[in-house]
Amino acid sequence: MAKLQLVTASKEARAPRVRHSQKPVAIVPQPATEPKDHFITRNGMTYAGSHLIIDLWEAEGLDDRSRIEEALIDAVHAAGATLLHIHLHSFTEGGGISGVAVLAESHISVHTWPERGYAAFDVFMCGDAEPRKALSVFKTAFNPGRIVIGEHKRGVL
């Protein structure tokens, strides 16, 4: 099913922490009439899309709902994807946040544990979107000391 790839990035190697939000964001009215999740063929392989499993450690701002929402939206833009719906849920004060962004190309989700400096993202994008471009947005937004990435090619024919 999947190519599993592990990548780590040290705190020293990351880019300077500059926020560059592209808000405000227009969410496409529903129903969207054209899907953007067509199968793709790359390097001789035909599949639905790439699903990145991203763990951030030693990360900041994981109890900051607006920072998380902004990062999700910025990641959608960076990847060239189309936002259809976004929802965030805050747990107890200072506790974790869950967020999902439904896209014309699939979704991004995040769940955070601020007390552990840990955030669990997944970025699944089909068609012509570029899910790896979300990574630099997450690095900038949450300043992680360490990132671990797994990748699944979904729907390989």
Place this chain on the structure above:
Amino acid sequence: MAKLQLVTASKEARAPRVRHSQKPVAIVPQPATEPKDHFITRNGMTYAGSHLIIDLWEAEGLDDRSRIEEALIDAVHAAGATLLHIHLHSFTEGGGISGVAVLAESHISVHTWPERGYAAFDVFMCGDAEPRKALSVFKTAFNPGRIVIGEHKRGVL
């Protein structure tokens, strides 16, 4: 990061197709005050939760929004999880559907390509929920000829 596990199931081996919806469903009012996504320790390993990457092939009903919504809700119940928010999006008539269920324990998502008989689920559950119990719900709901499952342990300490 992850244990990757592949499992396939043949069409012959599946359970009889009996629907057993547990609707109506009460969605917990927001904000939920207590997170249910605490880290767990099993077999000497401490981690946030299990994230299942589930591909269904030769599946039925993938353009049926109500069937998909019902399956998501039934899967939440089967796993012993708590539904906070659910959202489905239909693309063009007869086309695919995207759905997300945000849980107190993380999330379930699905994206379908009816024209290929293909559905891409992911089920991420933390704490005491049992994400593998969602599988029998998906088998019953969509009658797949083949299932491929990958598993990531998320947030391993």
